[in-house]
Amino acid sequence: MRNILLFLILATTASAGEVSGQRAAELENLVKQDCGACHGMTRKGGLGPDIRAKTLKGRDADGLAQIIRDGIPDTAMPPWGPLLADEDINWIAEYLLEESEE
Ligand code: HEC
Structure with missing residues (x-):
């Protein structure tokens, strides 16, 4: 239920253009909570595979965004296109390649 609410909030605040600092913080939280539900809070893997920066090293951001x-x-990997703007998805792909929890 919490996740559904978060989706709605994120979907309605999505707008065209650059990802703002505040939006980046929201997306960071989404990666932790929502992607984390399957990939683990630290992205080490769970139901879904390990998607830490060190594991994804060498992968291309466009391919991950797709x-x-x-x-x-x-x-079980759901499509996020219906919920997130392209800028958000591109931001997440770059974020996965750059940032690791550990
Ligand atoms: C309901 C569970 C679930 C959720 C939520 C989920 N994923 Fe996944 N994800 C999976 C599974 C399972 C796979 C592996 C599918 C396969 O190829 O067998 C996967 C695969 C992936 C891959 C490909 C990994 C690779 O090495 O090719 C990426 C990238 C990814 N997920 C990112 C995300 C991101 C980012 C989010 C949050 C926006 C997310 N996932 C949310 C279950 C989930």
Whole structure:
């Protein structure tokens, strides 16, 4: 239930253009809470695979953005395109490549 509310908040505050500092903080929280539900709070993996920066090293941001936008058919990885703007998804892809919890 909490997740659904968070989705609604994020979806309605999504706007075109650059990701602001505040939006970045919201997305950071989304990665921790919502992606973390499957990939682990520290992205080490759980139901979904390890998606820490060191594991994704060498992957390309556009390819990751596409996975995040469209999901992976026939797996638990959901498409985020209906919930997040492209700028948000691109920001998350870069964030996964750059930031690690540890
Ligand atoms: C309901 C569970 C679930 C949620 C929530 C989820 N994922 Fe996933 N994700 C998966 C699973 C399962 C896979 C692996 C699918 C497969 O290929 O078997 C995956 C795969 C991925 C991959 C591909 C990893 C690789 O090495 O190719 C990326 C990137 C990814 N997820 C990012 C995210 C991000 C970012 C979020 C949050 C916006 C997220 N996921 C939310 C379950 C989830």
